Amino acid sequence: MINAGLCLGGTHGYIQRMHALHIESVSHNFGKLTALDDVSLTVPQGRFVALLGVNGAGKTTLFSLITRLYDNVSGTIQVAGHDVRRAPGAALAQLGVVFQSRALDRDLTIRQNLFYHAALHGMTRADTRARTEEMIARVGLSDKLEAKVATLSGGQARRAEIARALMHRPRLLLLDEATVGLDVKSRLEVVALVRELIRDDGVAALWATHLLDEVRPDDLISVLHRGKILTSGVARDICGDRPLEQAFLDLTGLPQEQEA
Amino acid sequence: MSRETQGWRGWARALYGIVWREGLRFTKQRERFLSALVRPLVWLFIFAAGFRSVLGLSITPPYETYVLYEVYVTPGLCGMIQLFNGMQSSLSMVYDRETGAMRTFLISPYPRWFLLVSKLLAGVAVSIAQVYAFLLIAWFWGVDPPFWGYVTVLPALVLSGMMLGAMGLFLSSTIRQLENFAGVMNFVIFPMFFASSALYPLWRMKESSILLHDICAFNPFSYAVELIRFALYGQINWLALAVVVVATAAFLGAAIYAYDPTKGSLGKKRG
Secondary structure: OHHHHOOOOOOOOHHHHHOOEEEEEEEEEEOOEEEEEEEEEEEOOOOEEEEEOOOOOOHHHHHHHHOOOOOOOOOEEEEOOEEOOOOHHHHHHOEEEEOOOOOOOOOOEHHHHHHHHHHHOOOOHHHHHHHHHHHHHHOOOHHHOOOEHHHOOHHHHHHHHHHHHOOOOOOEEEEEOOOOOOOHHHHHHHHHHHHHHHHHHOOEEEEEEOOHHHOOOOOEEEEEEOOEEEEEEEHHHHHOOOOHHHHHHHHHOOOHHHOO | OOHHHOHHHHHHHHHHHHHHHHHHHHHHOHHHHHHHHHHHHHHHHHHHHHHOOOOOOOOOOOOOOOOOHHHHHHHHHHHHHHHHHHHHHHHHHHHHHHHOHHHHHHOOOOOHHHHHHHHHHHHHHHHHHHHHHHHHHHHHOOOOOOOOHHHHHHHHHHHHHHHHHHHHHHHHHHOHHHHOHHHHHHHHHHHHHHOOOOOOOHHHHHHHOHHHHHHHHHOHHHHHHHHHHHHOOOOOOHHHHHHHHHHHHHHHHHHHHHHOOOOOOHHHOOO
16 A cells, blocks of 8 residues: 555554544546545654645645545545544544635734634633633734734734644644745745644644645655655655655656746 | 534534624625615615605505505615625625635534524624614604514514525525626626515506516515515514525525535535
8 A cells, every 4th residue: 555654554443543634545526537536645643744746736625625625425534533524523623724725814813813713613712812822922923913914924824824723722734835925934934833833732734735845854745646646655765865856756757847 | 523612602602703703894894884884775865765756555564554655665675785785795605715714614613504504694693783773774764663663573684684695605605607796786686676575565566567576476585575574563474484484494405505515516616
C-alpha cells in the first residue's frame, strides 16, 4: 500500500483510531471528470503533513470531502476515529478548518467572529471568553481583538482564522493553501505559527500547498497529482539527494516552468 | 460528539449564535435596513394614496366596516417585506458559499437540517423586526388594527417568514440562474407579489380575468398575505394557515434535501 510508510501499523485496530485523519480508497467524480482516484492518506496524531499538488490536483475536492461539503461515495474518511459519513457530528467536532477563500465576516470584529464560531460548536459563554483570549494571544493579535476584520492585513486575517479554527480544541487542523496571497514575511509567520501550535498543543495538521519551500526535510508529505496520490512518506526519504522541487517534478512529470 | 456539543444547551447556543450574527449583520448594513423600510412605505404613502379613489372595497372579512385602501394593502406590504427579506437572506447564503462563509457555517457539528432551520429562523427574526417597524409607521398613517392584533400577527409572521425563506433557500440552492438579485426580482418577487391578494382582493381579479384569478389562487404568497391579514385582526383563516404550513414543509424539505451532501445539488457542482 502506498501510504504504508505513514500508517504506523496496518489499517485496522486501535492504532488507526489514534490517527487524526485516516483516508482510505476515496474516489470522487464531477460527472465524467475524475477529481480523486483511489486516494489514501493518513495524518498521525500531532504531526504536520504537507499535501503537495499543483492547482487542480484535487486538494480542494479532498478537503470538501473531509469537511463533508460533499459526501464520499467510495472509501472511508475518519477524523480522530469517527467516520465522516456515519458520525458526521463527532467527526466535525474534531476538525478545525482554514479554507482557501477568506471566511471571516468583514463587517464584524475578530471577537464577534470567534464568538459566532464558538456558538456554532455549542461552546459555553465562559469557555468562549477564556478560549478567545487564549487563542488570540497565541496568534499574536491580542491588540486587534476589537478591530473589524476589514481593517486587518492579509496575514493578520489568516492568523485570526487559525485562532478561530482552533477555538473548539479540534484534534485535526485542515489548511487549504493558507498562505496564498500573502507576502513573504506573513507567509513565513503563518507557517511558523502552525508548526508551533502543533508542537505545543499536539494538534495534527494537513497542510495543502503548492509552495514547496514551506516543507521541511523531516515533514511527512503526500504528493497529489491529477487526483492520485503519487507517493507518501518523509520528505527527506522521498527526495533522496535531490532538492524537493526536482523530486516533485520527477514524480509528477511536469515540465520545469509549470511548477510554481 | 465532544462535551460542548452535547445536550439541548449546546443546540440553543448554536441557534442563538446564528440569530445573533444575522441580526448584527443586518444592523451593520444601513442601506439594507433603509431600503427594507422605505420600499413598503413608498407603496403605502404614494401608491395607496393614488389607488384609494380608483379601487372601492366592499366589506370583506376580516374587516367589519368599509376600509380605506391603505388599510387593505398593509398586510400585503408586510408580506412583501418578508418576501424580499426571505429572498435576500437566502441569496446571501449562495454568495456566502462562494466566499467561504457558507463552508464555515456547514462545518458546525450540528446536523445540517438544524443549521438550515436556524438560519431561516434568523432571517425570519430580522424580517419581523422590519415588519413591526413598518406597522408602527403605518399606525401614524391611520392604519390602526386592534391592539391585540399586533400580538396575534406574530405567529402568522413567523410562519409566513419561514415559508418565504424556505422557498428562497430551495430556489437559490437548485436554480443556478437565480444567483443574482435582478433575476430574482423579475422572475420570483414581482410575479409572486402582483399575482396575489396583496394589492387587490381576489374577487376583483376575477372580474377582469378568470385565469389570473386562478393563478393568484395557486400562489402560496396569497395565502401568506391572507394569514397575516386575518391574524392582524385577531382571526384565523384556516385555509390560509393550512396552505402556508404545507408549503413551508414542502419548501423546507426540498431545501434540506438540496443541502444534504449525500443527495443534494451541492455535491454535483465543482467547488
